[in-house]
Amino acid sequence: MEIPELTLIDITRQAADNSTYANIPVAQVNDHVVRMSVMTEDYFWHLHPDSDETFLIIEGSVFIDLEDRTVELMPNQLFTIPKNIKHRTRPGGSRSVNLTFESATLTTICVEDPCKNF
Amino acid sequence: MEIPELTLIDITRQAADNSTYANIPVAQVNDHVVRMSVMTEDYFWHLHPDSDETFLIIEGSVFIDLEDRTVELMPNQLFTIPKNIKHRTRPGGSRSVNLTFESATLTTICVEDPCKNF
Numbered sequence: 001m002e003i004p005e006l007t008l009i010d011i012t013r014q015a016a017d018n019s020t021y022a023n024i025p026v027a028q029v030n031d032h033v034v035r036m037s038v039m040t041e042d043y044f045w046h047l048h049p050d051s052d053e054t055f056l057i058i059e060g061s062v063f064i065d066l067e068d069r070t071v072e073l074m075p076n077q078l079f080t081i082p083k084n085i086k087h088r089t090r091p092g093g094s095r096s097v098n099l100t101f102e103s104a105t106l107t108t109i110c111v112e113d114p115c116k117n118f
Numbered sequence: 119m120e121i122p123e124l125t126l127i128d129i130t131r132q133a134a135d136n137s138t139y140a141n142i143p144v145a146q147v148n149d150h151v152v153r154m155s156v157m158t159e160d161y162f163w164h165l166h167p168d169s170d171e172t173f174l175i176i177e178g179s180v181f182i183d184l185e186d187r188t189v190e191l192m193p194n195q196l197f198t199i200p201k202n203i204k205h206r207t208r209p210g211g212s213r214s215v216n217l218t219f220e221s222a223t224l225t226t227i228c229v230e231d232p233c234k235n236f
Binding site: 005007010011026027030034052053058066073076078079080081082083099101102103 | 121123124125126127128129130144145146147148150152169170171172174176184189191194195196197198199200201217219220221
């Protein structure tokens with residue numbers, strides 16, 4: 001991950017540059033990272049055994065499916081998925097943009113069979 | 119810091135509930151934290167010896183003064199201040215709202231004399 005120091009990052013512009021699925025580190029914060037995600041289709045059910053994960057929606061809406069409920073997030077809404085909690089993310093419309101805050105060494109374990117490739 | 123798990127946090131609503139200076143933890147991410155800040159006046163020159171700090175602007179604009187330059191950030195723009203770098207934040211207008219991502223145990227050292235109280 002190479003993020004130049006002391007550089008202004010324009011999330012709106014970066015999102016405009018990525019019309020389809022993207023998951024790009026935009027800031028390193030100690031041993032954590034801020035990533036920008038563009039979603040155009042459902043992700044797979046998964047969990048992170050080694051990191052919590054906080055979502056902040058920038059554009060569109062994002063559904064977060066948990067085992068016992070679904071949460072819809074709109075721009076400027078934030079939701080944290082504790083480590084080890086199974087979840088799936090889906091764009092509310094045809095395209096969404098969000099940030100995530102998480103460990104830079106986060107591991108993703110797919111809990112679907114078979115798993116979609118991203 | 120008590121942040122209930124699996125709770126949707128609406129940054130726009132939280133910002134509306136805080137008309138003057140505020141700095142509130144809104145998500146715990148492992149040993150890191152997301153904080154919402156409302157700024158209505160200049161902060162003091164300071165540094166964090168033990169944490170990088172990433173800013174994301176939500177409303178208004180924020181000036182970040184560094185020793186050799188000033189950066190103005192608009193909504194959806196992000197900027198990371200590495201640990202140990204002296205900085206000062208100022209709202210661009212009468213009020214700004216931003217998020218920061220940083221270590222939950224971050225230390226702040228004022229490098230002004232005297233220091234303003236916040």
